[in-house]
Amino acid sequence: MSATGEHATVLGTVREMPRTVRILVVGNFITSLAAFLNAFLVLFLTHRGFSAFDAGVAFTALMVGRISGTAVGGAVADRIGYRLVIVWSMFGSAVLTALLVHASNLWTAVIVAGLAGLFNQAYRPASQAWVVELTPMNRQVMVFSFLRLTFNLGSTLGPLGAALLLVYASYDVLFYADAGGSLVFGLFALVALKSGSPGESPAGVGGTDGTVAEAVPGGGYRRVLTDGRFVLFIVGLFLTAITYIQVSATLPLFVQSIGHTERLYAVLLAINGFVVIVFEVLLSKWTQKLPIGLPMAVGMALLGVGYLMYLGPTSVGLLALATVVWTFGEVVAAPSMMAYPGIIAPPELRARYIAAATVPQQAGYAVGPMIGVAVWHSWGDFVWVLTGSFGIVAAVLVAVGAGLSRARPADGPDGPDEPEDLAPATTSKGGD
Template sequence: MTEQKSAAPGGGPHPSVMQALRGIPGPIWLVLVGMLVNRLGNFLQIFLVLYLTAQGFSATAAGLALGAYGAGSVVGVLVGGSVSDRIGYAWTIAGSMALAGLGTLTLPHFDSLPPIIVVSALIGLLAQMYRPASAALLVERTPEDHHVMVFAVYRMAFNLGTTVGPLLGALLISHSYTVVFYLEAAAQLVFAVFALTLARSGGGPARTSADDDTPEQSRSYTAVLRDTRYLLFLLALFLNAVVYIQHTSALPLQIRADGHGVGFYSALLSLNAVMVICLELLFTKYVQQLPGRVAVALGVGLVGVGMNLYVAGPSMALYVVATVVWTSGEMIGTPTASAWPGRVAPGHLRGRYLAAAAFPMQIGYAVGPVLGVAAWQASSASVWWLSGAVTVGAVAAAWFGMRDPRSGRPADAGPAVGPSDSAEPATSAAERATSIAEPAGGGAPAAKDTR
């Protein structure tokens, strides 16, 4: 019996998991494997505080260095989006990883706090520049009807590396912190070599003669900010991030208040990680058949419902059910939202659209714990009811923000023109930016992005 294929929004067949894996081009495997290696070696952010305190610095000093790394990371995503649109995606990855690797190599040789803070900020900036470029390459090199599944594969590699990497690092630091940083630098340089190989085959944004005649403001983040419907979608990402991050801020407080230990909290996080790594591709096989805004709104809604369920009481079973619900929402909504910018961004702004989508999530991850802990201290139940209320706004923003920019119709109505429009002339994009509120986005919060 032959497998029945359903129609994608763009008119092509939705791939199964194996079809998607077999259909991934060689250059994209370089990106996926390189990113996996990089995440496996992502030790600095996790162990920087432990390293600095072991070197005799105070906890406050170590916190400043980690904060500098985090601030650099937020800026790095935005810089990476702009640079990748100008010099090419593969060259951006290569430069980002090579320079970050060199910075990581130097960090253990500083013994004064000011240069450590400066270098940490630079490493954070350089180490995150690759992310818009790598996502843009997935869009550029794979068919539109495969985007959702390919981004699910991308997330699986990212989450697998982010989950296993800290365990590997914990084994290595028993020997030497220096070895840990050297291995991170080596992982970054390996990714840089992969990207250089890809650059030789032309890993960059498609450009037309119209792109060169476009005013500078139409090739910058100014053009992104004029896209009002896209901003509505970014609002959905921000609100969802505020709710999602409560699993690392309010949830441990609630678990302790209900009489459960750290081991139970760790088990819930492990349940989330195992579900995402093992089940997200299977979920995506079916989710990709849903209209885009339905998938994202459903996913965002389930994240909020899951968080709201924590108000139900101290039972361990209820905690497990709530975790399964919000993890299911994460798996349903994130791949579709991650693929969204490739469908709606003009080719010459693709890197910036992807980078702009990461920014509100990072802000949400920073603001969410502050709001959540404050609400929990006022009333332990209020943080979970607040999560539900915020989710209503996130669902509405995603629903009304996700419309096809090429026709003004809902995204599920399908594109009005052919796939070549992914690199349409910049003049058309500029006209759209002022007349149609086009949505784009970089995805709902990834499972392990903030851990």
């Protein structure tokens, strides 16, 4: 029996997932499994004879490109369609990542790295918008938890593959493998994804019911930013990102400062990964039944509380408990955070809404380490007061912006109630 009329189970969601969504989930796994550029660009360039400063400049260009790519990808996807953006994003990423192997000077490395970052991220708003368009409202959160699961699995297994390539091959082969992952997804998208012809032009935009609507003039990011409640939400995302990234920035410094070794830090990271991979999809079965603002606000509050707990006694058990608390905050909030922008967006601005929510998170991840380390060196443990408070403030902003009791925007009679592969055939921007 279809789970469409009720809140879907895990197996029911997998079984009835539209073919296009399955392809996007697999593509998400492929790109995260072969995402070596971020982790190894600096090491690669210094290995090739670039100075540490020059390598840092190229890495900065890569990060700027990734943030810009999200914004550009969102705008272009709303104009020309999701499939074209995904295909060209992956092909461009493949070519530019491979070209980095042959960068002979700083300016070439900077330009190519920046463009590689732009193309690498341009597909994400289109991919997430397409998932929203083809997924019934009562499955949105769980499907996005599957996307996060594939990303986390790829990010966990990818470094193991990178280690093998570096031992038995070279940095060149590592980057070619990264390019190969993008190329595989691009070819897969070109061959396996179908799209309606009206959606491949700026003239039409697809709605959640699969129909084509006329584009609304005067749109763009300016229109997104006039949505005051959504702006509160994205400010909350920015503060949450600054808080979350401290697990990589100041937590290792903190662990060593209280007399523990890097082994304990590795254990805390393992706890985080275990909880996310094991519990996130399972918990989404229940969180998807709630008004969407509630799990987001509760999860962000738990993130803040978990970081504040590092101020207490510093035994191994209590450090592990604090890590479990903020990790469950991530597990509870993250799938709803990914689903929310596409759910509440007007169809013609769906990719832009998703990009507008993603860019502040990327910016928070970029500036968060500088903020955390600066506060740590100046005021020590006060970093947990600051970042924990950020999590609490983010929860309040999201509670106000998204609401804690409002029904999901499309839960009513006009919302999508059949998955794309069960509904009557229609033409959409994304298509299937």
